[in-house]
Amino acid sequence: MTMTKEQRSRNLKPVTSGAKSTPSKQDRPSSISDESKETTLVLLDDKDDPHQVYAGTQSPAFNQALINQAVGSIWYGAAVDPATKKQLQCSAPGAMMNIGPKDAIEGMLAAQMVATHNAAMECYRRAMIPEQPLVGRESALNHGNKLSRSYATLVHAFDKHRGRGQQTVRVEHVHVYEGGQAIVGQVSRAGRMDAEPDHQSGIATPGEGKNGD
Template sequence: MAASDLAQTSTNPGPEQREEILAMGERLFGTGSPDFQRTLLRQVHSSLWLPSSQTPDQRKAAIRAALWALKEIVPSDAAEGLLAAQMVATHNGAMECFRRAMAEGQTFEGRDVNLKHAQRLSKTYLDQLAALDKHRGRGQQTITVKRVNVEAGGQAIVGSVQTSMTGGPAQPRAPHWRWREGRRGGVRGLRSRN
C-alpha cells in the first residue's frame, strides 16, 4: 500500500493530514525515495493479518499500529528502513502464530507447530534487533585479555570488573582465585577461596 493509498484510507483526512501522511515515508524508512517508500509500505501492509471479518476501523487501526512501530524504530538510512520493515513483519507473524496456537479447538499438534513457529520468529526478531543495534554501533563490545604479566610486588585481579552506572570508579568483584605469595615475595600459584 503506497503512502498516497494510506492517506485515502484514513478516516477522511484533510489536506494537512494527507500531506503529513505522505511526508511520513522518509521518517518511516530512512530515505526520500518515493519508489522505495511505496514498495516497503506495500510489503509491510501485505505482512499484516487483515481478515475480512475485521471492520474497516479495525483494519485501519492495524495499519496505523504497524506504521507507528516503523516510526518508533526511527530508521536513519535505507538499510535500517529495510530492517525495520522486516522487524514489523516478523513481529506480526509471531503474534499470528501465538494467536493460532491458542485458538479454541486447536489440536495438540496444531498448537505445537504454531508455538514452534512463533518461537523461531521471536528469535529472528531478537536477531534483527541485535543487527540493528550493531548497525547503529551499539552492539555489545567485549575486550579479551590474552596475556598478563605480574611483576614481583604487583597485584592482579582474576575475575570480572564492572564499572558503576554513575561513572564512578570501577568496583572489582571478589575473585574466585587469589595469587599466593611465597616466603620470599615470589608468586607460588593460585589458591581457591573455597
C-alpha cells in the same frame, strides 16, 4: 457467386503499402514516447520527503514501497470490520516510525521486524484457539518461537548496524612516566590494597603498606 464491383469495394479495407498498423498516442503508455526508445526510470532524491521517518531514505519511491510491504504483511483475518482494518494498517508504519531508521538498511530491517512480529503474534493467536488438536497447537507454538528468535536476530542486527551492539572504552589524556605502568580496562579489587613506590624501579607495588606489611 460473382460479386459486383460495388460489393467488392465495400469489403475492402484501406491499407497503406509498406506500413504497419501502430497504436495511437492515446493507446501507448505515457512512459514511452517512441517505440524505438526504451523506458527511462527517474529516481528522485527528496530530503524533505515526509515518508523518510518511516523508511530512513530520501527516495520517495523506496520509502513508499517499504511502507506498502510492511502493511502487506499484516493478517486481517477472515472477517474484519473497516475500523479494525484501518487500525492494523496504521500500526505497521507507526511501528517503523518509532523504530526510527536512519538509512535504507535500517529501514528494511524495521520493515522486517514489523512483518516478523505480526507473523509471530498470529502464530501465538492460533495456538490459543480452543478445542483444536494438540498437533495444531504445537505447530503454531513452534512457528511462533522460530519467528520470535528471528525477530531477536533482526533487533541485534539493527543495533549492531547502528553501533549499539558493542561497548567502546575511550581513554583520553593518560600520562605514563618513565618506569610506570598503566592499565586500561575494568579493574576489580578484592579488599583494601595500599600501594607504595618501589624505590629501585619507581613502580607502585600493590599489597605493601607504609610499614612494610
